[in-house]
Amino acid sequence: MTRTQWMRWTRRPDPRHGALAVLSAAAVTALAVLVTLLVPPTPTAYGAGIALTGPIVRPDENPLFAIQDVLARQSAALLRGDRDGYLQAIPADDAPLREQAGRRFDSLTALRVRRWTMATADLPSQVNDAWRVPVDVGYCFADDDCTPVQLRVSTKWSVVHGRLRLAGYEQTRRPWDATALTVKEGSRVTVAGPADDPRVTPAVLDRVLRAAEAATGTDDRFAASFDGPPRRYFVYVAGEEQWKGWYAGGSANAAAYTIPLQPGASDVVVDHGTLTDSWLPTLITHEFAHVVTLGGVAPPAAAWWLTEGIATYIANGSGGELRNELPSVRSYVAAGRWDGSVTLTGPPADATFEETAACYGIALLAVTYLAQHYGEAKMLAFFTEVVRKRRPVDTAAQSVFGVPWKSISADATAAVRAAAN
Incomplete structure (x- = not known):
């Protein structure tokens, strides 16, 4: 998926x-796929040799419950920091898979994984001799009381001699x-x-x-x-x-x-x-x-100027960002390459550094104008309306500033030109 x-x-x-x-x-576009898969770490009612083979799956039986059991057991091993138990769930004859799983376990524990769940998102479907099922992973690091990051992954399983085992996966x-x-x-x-x-x-x-x-x-x-x-x-x-x-x-x-x-x-x-x-x-x-x-x-693409302008504004601190980008803005404006609109949608993919720096400088100057003229709190509220709530700039301007956007835009354009002269 x-x-x-x-x-x-x-x-x-x-x-x-x-x-x-x-x-x-x-x-x-990021393809996310299962990170850990495998089989119960210790012998259980499933029978001897469970470390090397998975739960029993009877003929004509959908392996849903067996897959869920495998995922739950490996999640528990990860959260209790049991590396041997975690790796024990991997088929012993699959060295690459064990290496990947060991590396993954070490990285997740180093990041202090505190929540890790894996739940099947659908019934397994059989394609030829393999069973496929999407799995929803929920994870977070460092804090127990957290909202897990969600990740849907694809998995493939097979039943060998009546027991479930991993057939393949793609690493994220x-x-x-x-x-x-x-x-x-x-x-x-x-x-x-x-x-x-x-x-x-x-x-x-x-x-x-x-x-x-x-x-x-x-x-x-x-x-x-x-x-x-x-x-x-x-x-x-x-x-x-x-x-x-x-x-x-x-x-x-x-x-x-x-x-x-x-x-x-x-x-x-x-x-x-x-x-x-x-x-x-x-x-x-x-x-x-x-x-x-x-x-x-x-963010919405049309709000590029505001999204980038506010990040540069926050990083501007003592004014170093503006000093660095102002020469590019001056050259860009003097050459007549700016159409006077502060609502830029971003530089083209083939833009030079000077052109790109000028666009960011204009965005910074526009956001700085809003903060200086109307106050930082209202500038941030305007950002929320346009970027977070995705409202039109005209609606947001009237709501936050009580002034039509056309008037504000003209004043912001004048402020940019004044800075560039």
Whole structure:
């Protein structure tokens, strides 16, 4: 089963003046599939040798209950931290499957998995000699009292000599499923990276964790105007292989992205090759801004200017973001390439860095105008109406500002031109 998700991309910094690179929205379809499968870990009423074979399935019997039993037993082993029991459920002669399961167990436990359930989502259907059934996985890390992230996966089973066993599965591209992870945990942030990549060292993860912990103060403050601060932010630092392999893969021109998983949950992925001490705090603040403002839900495409403008506004801090992007805005406006509309839908895919930086700069200036002229609280309320509630800008402007959007847009355009002169 496939699902469409949205990524918020952060492009790499401009080497000429170290600007924070900008973000662009990209839709990505992620195939999610079962991460752990298998058979009961210890002998039971099913009979001797249960570690090597699954529950008994009689001829002409649908294996639904046997599959449910297998899934429940393996979930329990994971949650009690029983690695041997977890691996014991895997057929002994399937070395690749045992290796994948062991890596998965280690990553999930390092992330402090606290809830993990697997439930069949339909009756198994037989195709030739195999049984197929979708499975709903619910998981969350670090907190027992949490709303599990939902993941639907596909599974395939067979009955060999009257016993159920795994026939095949496709591995997901979520970081904890695809990679053995090293995990660092702070008071508000969990940072993880590939355990076998020598460039993503524990020292690198510690550096990212320090910057991320510092960023939470700013982003938590803005989160109070939305759903409140997340219980924990999750940042995955990708090596070269993981940057291409996690989720739908990172763009060659990007430095980071935030992917909403479901309402209330998002993951941030950062390319290790783009990390610099001076830029890292701004980068993380920008990504966390998407986490708190979008709340795990993809924004409407027409609101690109507002979605990106508010993230850059939050990361702007002392004004460094604006100083970095203003030269591009000036060149763009002076060349007559801007049509005067602040409601930009994003730069084209083939845009140059200067063009893209100009679009982000215009979005930042427009959001800054709203905050300065009407107050930050009303600007945030306007964002909620347009992006979170998906209401037309005209309706939102009248509701929040008491002024027609046409008038506000004209004033915002004038503010952008004034800044560009």
